[in-house]
Each structure stands twice: as C-alpha cells, then as structure tokens.
Amino acid sequence: MHDFNRRNFLKVAGISSAAALTGIGCAANGMRGAEKAHIVVVGGGSGGATTAKYIKQFSPDMRVTLIEPNATYYTCYGSNWVIGGFAGMDDIAQGYDTLRDEYGIEIIEDRVTAVDADARSVRLSGGDRVSYDKLVMSPGIDFRYDDMPGISESDAERIPHAWKAGSQTELLRSQLQDMPNGGVFVMVAPPNPFRCPPGPYERVSLVANYFKQEKPRSKIIILDPKDGFSKQGLFEEGWAEHYGDMIEWRAGSSGGRAEEIDVSNMTVLADSGFERVRADVLNFIPAQRAGQIAHDVGLTNDEGWVPVDQLTFKSEMDDNIYVLGDASVAGAMPKSGHSANNQGKIVAAAIVRQLAGQEPINPSSANTCYSLVTPDYAVSVAAVYQYQDGAMAGVSGAGGVSPSGASTSFRRREAEYTRAWYNGITSDIWG
Amino acid sequence: MKKSHLYLVGLAASLAMAGTATQALADDEITRGQLMAASCKACHNAAAADDGVPELNRIPAEVIESQMKAFRDGDRDATIMDRHAKGYTDEEIESMAGYFSRF
Numbered sequence: 026m027h028d029f030n031r032r033n034f035l036k037v038a039g040i041s042s043a044a045a046l047t048g049i050g051c052a053a054n055g056m057r058g059a060e061k062a063h064i065v066v067v068g069g070g071s072g073g074a075t076t077a078k079y080i081k082q083f084s085p086d087m088r089v090t091l092i093e094p095n096a097t098y099y100t101c102y103g104s105n106w107v108i109g110g111f112a113g114m115d116d117i118a119q120g121y122d123t124l125r126d127e128y129g130i131e132i133i134e135d136r137v138t139a140v141d142a143d144a145r146s147v148r149l150s151g152g153d154r155v156s157y158d159k160l161v162m163s164p165g166i167d168f169r170y171d172d173m174p175g176i177s178e179s180d181a182e183r184i185p186h187a188w189k190a191g192s193q194t195e196l197l198r199s200q201l202q203d204m205p206n207g208g209v210f211v212m213v214a215p216p217n218p219f220r221c222p223p224g225p226y227e228r229v230s231l232v233a234n235y236f237k238q239e240k241p242r243s244k245i246i247i248l249d250p251k252d253g254f255s256k257q258g259l260f261e262e263g264w265a266e267h268y269g270d271m272i273e274w275r276a277g278s279s280g281g282r283a284e285e286i287d288v289s290n291m292t293v294l295a296d297s298g299f300e301r302v303r304a305d306v307l308n309f310i311p312a313q314r315a316g317q318i319a320h321d322v323g324l325t326n327d328e329g330w331v332p333v334d335q336l337t338f339k340s341e342m343d344d345n346i347y348v349l350g351d352a353s354v355a356g357a358m359p360k361s362g363h364s365a366n367n368q369g370k371i372v373a374a375a376i377v378r379q380l381a382g383q384e385p386i387n388p389s390s391a392n393t394c395y396s397l398v399t400p401d402y403a404v405s406v407a408a409v410y411q412y413q414d415g416a417m418a419g420v421s422g423a424g425g426v427s428p429s430g431a432s433t434s435f436r437r438r439e440a441e442y443t444r445a446w447y448n449g450i451t452s453d454i455w456g
Numbered sequence: 457m458k459k460s461h462l463y464l465v466g467l468a469a470s471l472a473m474a475g476t477a478t479q480a481l482a483d484d485e486i487t488r489g490q491l492m493a494a495s496c497k498a499c500h501n502a503a504a505a506d507d508g509v510p511e512l513n514r515i516p517a518e519v520i521e522s523q524m525k526a527f528r529d530g531d532r533d534a535t536i537m538d539r540h541a542k543g544y545t546d547e548e549i550e551s552m553a554g555y556f557s558r559f
C-alpha cells in the first residue's frame with residue numbers, strides 16, 4: 026500500500042475497517058446466498074458489460090444491475106475506421122437491449138456520482154441510491170490535461186483527442202475532410218501507460234490511407250514522448266510499403282516530446298522550444314488516468330490507476346469492490362478492449378465463487394490486438410497471461426507479433442480477422 | 457428461445473459427457489478450464505463464424521484438443537492461433553476443450 030497518497034489512505038483505512046465490522050452478509054451461505062446477491066456494475070463498456078453478462082451466464086439467478094449514462098456505447102475499436110472514412114458511426118454503435126431482454130440484467134441509464142462503501146450503496150446523478158452486495162467498476166479512462174501546458178479539456182472541441190469514441194470521433198473525421206490537400210495532420214501521442222498501445226499508430230495509418238486517396242500531397246507528423254511503440258517494426262514496414270514518406274514519426278529523444286500547445290495558432294512546441302510544429306488538423310491525445318469515479322471513491326494510487334488483487338481484480342482498498350479494464354493495474358495486460366473483456370470473465374467467476382464460499386481460481390486469460398495498416402492489410406499482437414507471483418504475467422514462449430515480411434495474403438487474412446474480431450468480441454460483450 | 461434456456465440445454469449436454477468437466481459441473485462450480493474456455497469466446501462465437509473464425513461449441517472436444525496441440529507444435533499453419541496455443545499445456549488444453557458447448 027506504499028504508493029497511495031495519504032488522503033486516499035486515510036479514506037480507505039476508514040472504509041476497510043468499517044467494511045470489516047459490517048461483514049459480508051451472504052458470503053458463507055453457499056450457492057443459495059449467491060443466487061440472491063445483488064451485483065451492481067458501474068460502466069457498460071468493454072469490461073463492465075462483459076462482467077454483467079458472464080455473471081448471468083455463470084449464475085443465472087443472481088441479480089445484476091448495470092449502470093451506464095449513455096444509451097448507445099460507441100466502441101473505440103473500429104473508431105479509427107470511421108476516422109479513415111471507410112466505416113460509419115452505426116458500425117461501431119452498441120446497445121443494451123440484449124443484456125436487458127435476454128439476460129435479465131437491469132439497466133439503469135445514469136451516472137454514478139458517489140459510492141458509500143460503508144453502506145454498500147452507490148448514488149446516481151439524480152440522487153437515488155442503489156445498494157449492492159458486490160460492486161464492479163469498469164469506468165475506463167479520463168485525461169490528464171494538466172500535464173500539457175497551454176491546453177485544457179475545453180479545447181477538445183477544436184483539438185479533438187478522439188480517444189473516447191462518439192462525437193470526438195466524428196469531429197476528427199470532419200476536420201480531416203475539411204483539410205485541404207497538402208495540409209499537415211499532427212498527432213501528439215500519449216506517454217505510457219495509455220488505452221490501446223497500438224491505437225495511435227493504427228490511426229495515422231488509416232489517415233494516411235485516406236490522404237493517399239483524396240489528398241495525396243498531405244503530410245502526417247507524429248510527435249511522440251516515447252522512443253518506441255507497439256508493433257513498431259510492422260507499422261514501419263507497412264508505412265514504407267503503402268505510404269512512402271507521408272508519415273514522419275519523431276521519437277521523444279529526437280525532439281518528439283511536445284512541451285506546450287499553442288492552441289490559437291494550432292502549433293505544438295517541442296525540443297526545448299526549437300521546434301514549432303504547425304498543424305492544419307491537430308489530434309492531441311493526452312496522458313491518461315483511471316476514470317474519475319475511481320478517484321472520487323479513493324481507489325487510485327499516486328499514478329492515478331487502481332491497484333487490484335490480480336487474482337480476482339478485487340480492489341486493494343475495499344473487499345466488496347472489483348475494478349477492471351483500463352482503470353486497473355493489471356500487470357502485463359495492456360489496456361485494451363480484449364483485456365477488459367477477459368478480465369470481466371475473471372471478475373464474474375471470482376464473484377460467483379466468492380459468494381459460494383469457494384477459493385478463487387488461478388486465472389488464465391489472453392489478449393489479441395489487430396491493427397489495420399490499410400483496410401486490406403493488418404498486423405496483430407497476441408499474448409496469453411497467467412497469474413504468477415502476485416501479477417498477471419505473459420506466459421513465456423507464447424504470444425508475440427505477426428511475422429515481418431509476410432505475404433500480402435497473410436496481411437489480408439489478418440485484415441479479415443480484424444473485422445471478425447470486432448464482430449466476435451462485440452457479440453460476446455453486448456450481444 | 458431465450459439465451460438462458462440455451463445455456464441450460466448446453467449445461468445438460470455437458471453433464472452428459474464424461475470426464476473432469478462433468479465432475480466440476482456436478483459440483484456446480486466454475487472451474488479453471490471453464491474460465492479459459494470463456495476467454496476464447498471473445499473471438500470464437502456465432503457472430504464471428506461468418507468471417508471464418510470457427511464457433512467452438514459445434515466442435516467436438518477431441519478435435520479442439522488435437523487442433524490446439526497442432527497449432528502449438530507447429531503442425532498446423534496459422535496466422536495467430538499458433539501464438540495463442542503456445543500459452544497452454546496439454547492439461548490446460550484438455551481442461552478447456554469440453555466446456556465450449558456449455559455457453
């Protein structure tokens with residue numbers, strides 16, 4: 026617990042001792058107790074919706090409530106296809122009808138504003154309270170605008186992040202459409218750790234694909250605080266093959282680190298002020314932290330993420346709260362939709378077993394991230410994870426990236442599997 | 457038919473099978489093999505079947521076992537399944553193979 030700040034520590038110490046006194050009403054009653062328990066899930070994204078559905082699959086009689094403010098969830102996966110101009114927002118829209126009508130999950134369309142861990146209840150924006158036996162939170166990310174001088178959250182209307190899908194995705198797409206041929210698209214990539222490690226590089230690939238067809242004199246510059254990125258060799262191979270020198274990636278140690286953003290001049294200052302990079306379209310992807318509600322409840326560490334027991338994804342701070350997905354610290358697992366989906370199954374199993382008085386299972390899970398370099402050319406990274414020495418660790422010898430120098434048909438097949446992956450995982454989560 | 461009914465049909469079918477899966481289901485307990493099988497469902501389900509990703513609950517457990525071992529040991533070509541299959545021992549493959557029909 027060394028890395029929690031003092032304020033949070035005190036808050037949590039209070040929560041834990043009170044929870045210990047209250048006890049867990051139905052813990053030792055076996056399956057009968059478990060079947061009557063009420064599980065409340067906060068956030069209907071990749072992690073939350075999976076957890077809700079799989080609790081119902083593993084234990085159909087358990088009562089599950091899912092709280093999510095938006096009636097439609099736009100997946101970030103596939104949002105780069107929209108930005109690249111070959112998919113529409115409808116293609117990345119997901120809803121909650123099946124979870125409600127076929128799985129019997131209660132859906133509350135609202136935002137959770139507070140959690141009373143002592144009373145085991147959450148408060149909704151309208152003031153109503155919902156009580157729980159176990160609380161699951163998968164609130165995703167929020168941004169650290171404070172880390173970048175010159176820009177604030179309100180500037181996202183002009184300089185989109187498009188790192189939460191929805192109106193931001195459409196905004197970036199329309200800015201690219203309005204950009205003249207010969208313009209410059211600048212992306213400021215985020216520092217680690219962040220949601221979807223290959224995501225920024227897939228995005229520039231698909232913007233390049235659009236430019237190549239519609240605005241071939243245009244240029245793309247990635248200003249990166251990092252000196253390397255996910256699937257780098259494969260992306261660079263694909264860029265050289267398809268886009269020539271349209272994409273320029275500047276590494277952090279070679280002047281790529283943005284130091285300030287001059288919003289009114291659409292200019293990024295880098296390399297100790299020696300570089301001023303002007304953009305026609307600017308995509309600033311800020312540094313990230315766990316979703317705000319996790320901070321409000323006092324579940325985060327000094328780095329802004331939620332430490333959990335990676336065997337079950339139970340919060341280290343409160344025995345009745347489980348946190349998964351991008352918000353959590355999950356060892357070697359990347360912050361991806363696939364990870365969040367797999368963690369949702371671990372959490373569902375952990376809760377059902379715990380309520381039945383059974384020991385946790387040593388979990389095994391996997392990740393697969395496909396990235397399109399063109400609509401017909403994809404590369405992937407995969408891994409298998411197991412719980413080892415207190416953390417989710419990659420199984421050695423397994424996983425890795427697509428081969429370099431692979432044939433056109435291999436890349437094309439992976440592009441077909443990219444779409445298959447989308448259809449499969451969204452059906453596993455919301456279908 | 458509601459999905460929960462399908463689930464029960466699947467459950468009954470699984471109960472009829474021999475081996476460790478039956479044992480675990482009789483105890484009404486989620487097992488590690490079941491959790492591993494659930495993880496595969498992210499990609500392997502009916503919605504992805506049209507795109508050429510096999511829907512595993514239609515495939516006999518022995519076939520799943522033999523193909524996973526073939527992917528792992530380099531006896532069957534793959535784009536990505538070789539990378540996944542290398543993450544599992546024989547025992548793990550056998551423990552998950554029987555569960556797909558349950559979902």
Ligand SMILES: Cc1cc2nc3c(=O)[nH]c(=O)nc-3n(C[C@H](O)[C@H](O)[C@H](O)COP(=O)(O)OP(=O)(O)OC[C@H]3O[C@@H](n4cnc5c(N)ncnc54)[C@H](O)[C@@H]3O)c2cc1C
Pocket residue numbers: 067068069070071072073092093094095098100101102103104105135136137138163164165166187188189220221224225228316317318349350351352360361362363364365393394395
């Ligand atoms: C451009 C891009 C491309 C990507 N591509 C891929 C990909 O190809 N493959 C992949 O695996 N991953 C991909 N990802 C990553 C993936 O989208 C995330 O990792 C994943 O969605 C995380 O799931 P989550 O449940 O943690 O958060 P989310 O899916 O963001 O869900 C969080 C939910 O919680 C809700 N919420 C937040 N606060 C509250 C509150 N107080 N009360 C109630 N509800 C609340 C939000 O409304 C939201 O619906 C991509 C991401 C981006 C940005």
